[in-house]
Amino acid sequence: MATTQTESEADAATEVGSVELEVFRYVPEEDDEPRFESYTVDAEEGTTVLDALIEIRDTEDASLTVRHSCRMARCGSDALYINGKQRLACNTLVKEVGEPVKVEPLPRFDVIRDLVVDMEGFYDRMEAVEPWFQPSHEPETGEEFLQSPENRKNIDTVLDCIWCGACTSSCSPAGTDDRFKGPAALAKAYRFYKDEREGEEARKNRLRLLEDAHGIYRCHTQFNCTEVCPKGISPTEAIMEMSRDATKQKLAFWRR
Amino acid sequence: MSKDTRVETYSRGLIEDPSRWKDWMGGMWAFYLHRFTGLVLSFYLVMHLFVLSTGYWMGHETYTEVMQAIAAPKVIHVMELGLFAAFVFHALNGTRIVLFDMMRGLEIQEQLFYLSVALSFAIVVASAPFFLLG
Amino acid sequence: MWLLQRVTGVGLIFLLGFHFAVQHFIVGATNVTAANTVDRITYGLIEGDHVIPVTIDMSAVMYQASALLLLAFSVFHGMYGVHNIVVEQNPGEKIERLSRYFFTVLSVVLLIQGVLIFYAFFAP
Numbered sequence: 001m002a003t004t005q006t007e008s009e010a011d012a013a014t015e016v017g018s019v020e021l022e023v024f025r026y027v028p029e030e031d032d033e034p035r036f037e038s039y040t041v042d043a044e045e046g047t048t049v050l051d052a053l054i055e056i057r058d059t060e061d062a063s064l065t066v067r068h069s070c071r072m073a074r075c076g077s078d079a080l081y082i083n084g085k086q087r088l089a090c091n092t093l094v095k096e097v098g099e100p101v102k103v104e105p106l107p108r109f110d111v112i113r114d115l116v117v118d119m120e121g122f123y124d125r126m127e128a129v130e131p132w133f134q135p136s137h138e139p140e141t142g143e144e145f146l147q148s149p150e151n152r153k154n155i156d157t158v159l160d161c162i163w164c165g166a167c168t169s170s171c172s173p174a175g176t177d178d179r180f181k182g183p184a185a186l187a188k189a190y191r192f193y194k195d196e197r198e199g200e201e202a203r204k205n206r207l208r209l210l211e212d213a214h215g216i217y218r219c220h221t222q223f224n225c226t227e228v229c230p231k232g233i234s235p236t237e238a239i240m241e242m243s244r245d246a247t248k249q250k251l252a253f254w255r256r
Numbered sequence: 257m258s259k260d261t262r263v264e265t266y267s268r269g270l271i272e273d274p275s276r277w278k279d280w281m282g283g284m285w286a287f288y289l290h291r292f293t294g295l296v297l298s299f300y301l302v303m304h305l306f307v308l309s310t311g312y313w314m315g316h317e318t319y320t321e322v323m324q325a326i327a328a329p330k331v332i333h334v335m336e337l338g339l340f341a342a343f344v345f346h347a348l349n350g351t352r353i354v355l356f357d358m359m360r361g362l363e364i365q366e367q368l369f370y371l372s373v374a375l376s377f378a379i380v381v382a383s384a385p386f387f388l389l390g
Numbered sequence: 391m392w393l394l395q396r397v398t399g400v401g402l403i404f405l406l407g408f409h410f411a412v413q414h415f416i417v418g419a420t421n422v423t424a425a426n427t428v429d430r431i432t433y434g435l436i437e438g439d440h441v442i443p444v445t446i447d448m449s450a451v452m453y454q455a456s457a458l459l460l461l462a463f464s465v466f467h468g469m470y471g472v473h474n475i476v477v478e479q480n481p482g483e484k485i486e487r488l489s490r491y492f493f494t495v496l497s498v499v500l501l502i503q504g505v506l507i508f509y510a511f512f513a514p
Binding site for chain 1: 392393477478479480486
Binding site for chain 3: 291294295297298301302305306308309311312316317319320323324327328332333336340343347350351354357383386387
């Protein structure tokens with residue numbers, strides 16, 4: 001951040017110049033309609049959108065509300081709709097998105113204030129897929145229940161999910177259909193679905209949980225979720241694999 | 257989406273809003289084109305069977321008259337070409353979707369979409385004479 | 391159902407492609423009469439006076455099968471597809487059930503209508 005940098009660091013950073021931001025402002029208790037406020041901040045080569053927003057809050061308008069925590073794309077607090085795409089503000093450089101930088105809260109989420117949205121519905125969806133470990137058996141007393149490295153490889157990418165909500169915000173079926181769990185929750189389900197320590201019975205249960213009329217088959221392979229995921233996860237791929245397996249399982253059932 | 261009623265919230269609306277079309281990515285276009293052409297084809301199917309059923313209810317002479325009358329105006333030929341275009345795109349993009357179901361081509365989905373659009377366009381242009389001159 | 395939608399979809403590429411080819415490339419939309427429709431349905435695709443000359447005869451049974459399969463596949467694929475759009479709006483159990491009834495009845499009506507049309511032009 002420009003204000004806290006030392007002289008030498010400031011010299012080393014390449015000056016990009018002043019950058020214009022259009023920020024969504026809305027306080028439900030006070031305003032009738034949301035509005036866009038224009039701000040100009042000095043940006044450097046490495047200034048992120050979050051840096052710029054914090055700069056605005058610190059120097060121009062202390063009432064600007066934005067949720068953030070770790071500032072390094074680990075906590076998933078600051079997923080925003082920046083220039084027409086769901087991105088993490090802390091992981092998006094000002095210079096890479098083009099001017100003016102239009103910052104809005106996540107679409108399809110309800111706005112609590114300014115850029116802060118209500119994540120409650122999203123967490124409900126995550127919880128609906130039972131995102132906890134359900135082992136088929138307990139290991140011998142005192143033994144650690146290890147997953148084989150080969151098995152772990154399957155879930156390397158989906159494990160990176162930080163619950164930021166960017167994918168679910170970008171997904172059309174998740175937007176129109178509350179009962180469709182959305183890409184994040186389904187990728188989370190996939191993480192446990194692929195875990196061999198859960199056993200065959202739990203796998204079948206997990207698929208059963210997902211394959212009703214509002215389940216995995218609602219995915220329309222829009223790939224919006226895959227495009228916007230800041231961690232490079234492809235929920236589409238996970239959903240496709242599970243729906244294929246679910247169909248196979250049904251066919252096997254008929255053959256019997 | 258929320259059950260939390262402590263604070264008043266404001267619904268942002270949908271990103272499907274047509275005014276946001278510039279922000280749509282390839283897969284989004286594929287989805288909407290697929291849906292739109294699907295609806296067009298389904299609607300046509302219902303009307304088509306309705307029109308053809310004159311052959312059963314009103315006899316063969318009426319059927320011939322109706323078919324000739326419908327095929328006469330030039331604008332109908334253009335619409336038929338449009339219908340053909342809808343079918344070709346729906347078929348090619350449908351193939352793309354089936355590929356995904358078989359876990360193929362997930363990484364090149366956007367290129368596959370452009371390919372299906374380009375191929376549809378080529379096929380439609382190539383067959384246009386049959387519709388417009390025939 | 392999901393799998394059926396895929397299977398009918400792939401089938402329709404060929405069936406509907408063939409249907410378009412026959413009606414627009416071979417016969418020509420302006421040349422459709424009851425008489426040549428009867429010919430096609432009863433005797434199959436035979437050599438004759440077409441926009442594009444047909445060099446290979448298609449047996450009557452094959453042509454009839456393609457017509458009826460096209461009917462069944464397109465009605466299912468189309469009606470199930472539209473029903474899915476309704477379901478996806480999450481309109482609630484009641485409307486979902488109504489939609490299922492509506493499209494089932496509509497499908498049956500369309501199938502009957504299609505078979506009647508087939509019957510009307512089938513004159514061995």
